Amino acid sequence: MKDDYKIVFLKQLNIFEKVLENNTEGVLIADIEGNILWVNHAFVEITGYEEKEVIGKNYWTFNALEKEIYKKIKVSLFEKGMWKGEALSKRKDGEIYPQRINLFLIKDKEKPTHFAAIIRDDTDCKSKEQKINYLAFRDFLTGLYNRAFFIGKLHYTLINACRKKERMAVFFIDLDGFKNINDHLGHAVGDLLLQKAARRIQFCVRECDIVARIGGDEFTILLPNINDVQSSIKIAQRIMNSFEKPFLINEHKLYVDISVGIAVYPDDGLDADTLMIHADIAMYKAKESKGSRVERFSNDLNKQSKEKFILENLLKGVLQRDEFLLYYQPIVNINTGKMVGAEALLRWKTKEFGWIPPSKFIPIAENTGRIISIGEWVLENACRQNKKWQATGYMPIYLSVNISIRQLEQKDFVEKVKNILLKTGLEAKYLELEITESISAENIYNIFSTFEKLNQLGVKLSIDDFGTGYSSLSQLSRLPISKLKIDKSFVNDLYIDNNNKSIVSAIIAMAKTLKMEVVAEGIETNEQLKFLKAAKCHMGQGCLFSPPVDKEAFEKFLNSFFHYNIN
Structure with a gap:
């Protein structure tokens, strides 16, 4: 019976050995x-050592690269009876690799006699982990760091800069006009441009600098340990210069302007959020120049940014709060002194801040797209008011209303104008729409059909601020324009710069050739008026006749048949 038990036991030992031998994880008994x-x-297979090269060697010293760690492992094994973890080891060929280890004691009658180690090559897991980390902290398109990594690195660098009393800088970089490239050439070209732009930026910075793409066409750079502000500006200028060369993408040669905003620690902020916000503010200020530009953050910029933020929010509900008003400025026949029309001008009076100048809120309305609804409000209320004056018995005049490019770009703009005229009952001949010269020059092909339809409707069209844009004679002759309005900057300086006299005379002569009328804006003195009359200018507008006034004051002009005495 005992012999039978012994045979079974030996067979079990043989089975266990076969199980261990065929295990995919390395097993060692010591x-x-x-x-x-x-x-x-x-x-x-894992270590590269043959069995005969290992047997008899001491586990605690055999290829133990981190000897101090192995000493701690040994203590833990004998105190707790087991240890699990990771340590570096070295294969026979010298390759260092991460080894996952599971150690446990083998006891006989509660007395430790042996221990076993189960090991696994963790290289593949580490590679996957590294890949995951790469994807977690890298931008998939450009290979640059992403926003999450950049913010973390910025926090860490700030701590060091504070401790060592060093300066550091944060850049915000934006590719100007990138949306147009995507829209017209496709996203594939846009992606290639981003990749090439990323490489150019990387080439211009130091090894210690961190470049990241934080979204879209926006890049950030972290510059630790700079000597002074000028050092950061030099790097920004180097990046700017690198973008002067065109990008060759497929068959396209693309010239790209960039805008760079800079915030410096500790001058422009003491924490990561503040530096990021301030660099972003500086970048948007640089974009306003519409060309490659570097802008350093300043307190003035911060004030402007906060003001812009407040106005953006106030504009959201401005029509519901009924805070807009229309003011009117007379347009006078220069030969007779009689008022023939007026320009309707938008004014905004808030409860919180009082009067907000148009120069501040109109650009914000343009950028946010709110100019569309605001422009419709102006057009409808101007038409309604003019019709009301006519119904009251006042002499009929035309009202001129400024139109934004955003409105002209709407496919149903002509239909909206038509509906407003029908709704208010105003005849089309008493409405004039003004566009700036820069709009006519940049969008001539897009707006030509719109202008034709408005002209067929009977609405008059004029070009405002003439002389400040780039209209050509061929463009002007093609458009159904009835008036040119000479920009007030030329009129104001008639007796300061003789060139302005020549320019004004040339504009009047050109308009006469094209069979257009001319309105001179910004007339403030009788001397200016006399020159314009002698130059055969048709109409004038300015504070010499009247500044813009509210509805009640303008009605007095209508009631008294406004007439300026022209000698």
Whole structure:
């Protein structure tokens, strides 16, 4: 019976050995001193050592690269009976690799006699982990760091800069006109441009600098340990210069302007959020120049940015709060002094801040797209008011209303004008729409059909601020324009710069050739008026006749048949 039990036991030992031998993880058995007694085939494959090269060697010293760690592992094994973790090891060919280890004691009658180690090559797991980390902290398109990594690095660098009393800078970079490239050439070209732009930026910075793409066409750079502000500006200028060369993408040669905003620690902010916000503010200020530009943050910029933020929010509900008013400025026949029309001018009076100048809120309304609804409000109320004056019995005059490019770009703009005229009952001949010369020059092909339809409707069209844009004679002759309005900057300086006299005379002569009328804006003195009359200018507008006034004051002009005495 005992012999039968012994045979079964030996067979079980043989089975266990086969199980261990065929395990895909390396298995090692050592005596209590650590001398290796047995290893399986997987151990040989992982380490590169043959069985005979391992047997008899001491586990605690055999290829233990991190000896101090192995000493701690040994203590933990004998105190707790097991240890799990990771340590570096070295294969026979010298390659260092991460090894996942599971150690446990083998006891006989509660007395430790041996221990076993189960090891696994963790290289693949580490590679996957590294790949995950790469994807977590890198931008998939450009290979640059992403926003999450950049913010973390910025926090860390700020701590060091504070401790060492060093300066550092944050850049915000934006590719101007990138949306147009995507829209007209496709996203594939846009993606290639981003990749090439990323490489150019990287080439211009130092090894210690961190470049990131934080979204769209926006890049950020972290410059640790700069000597002074000028050092950061030099790097920004180097980047700017690199973008002067065109990007060659497929068959396209693309010239790209960039806008760079800079915030410097500790001058422009003491924490990561503040530096990021301030660099962003500086970048948007640089974009306003419409060309490659570097802008350093300043307190004035901060004040402007906060003001812009407040106005953007106030504009959201401005029509519901009924805070807009229309003012009117007479347009006078220069030969007779009689008022023939007026320009309707938008004014905004808030409860919180009082009067807000148009120069501040109109650009914000343009950029946010709110100019569309605001422009419709102006057009409808101007038409309604003019019709009301006519119904009251006042002499009929035309009202001129400024139109934004955003309104002209709407496919149903002509239909909206038509509906407003029908709604208010105003005849089309008493409405004049003004566009700036820069709009006519940049969008001639897009707006030509719109102008034709408005002209067919009977609405008059004029070009405002003439002389400040780039209209050509061929463009002007094609458009159904009835008036040119000479920009007030030329009129104001008639007796300061003789060139302005020549320019004004040339504009009047050109308009006469094209069979257009001319309105001179910004007339403030009788001397200016006399020159314009002698030059055969048709109409004038300015504070000499009257500044813009509210509805009640303008009605007095209508009631008294406004007439300026022209000598």
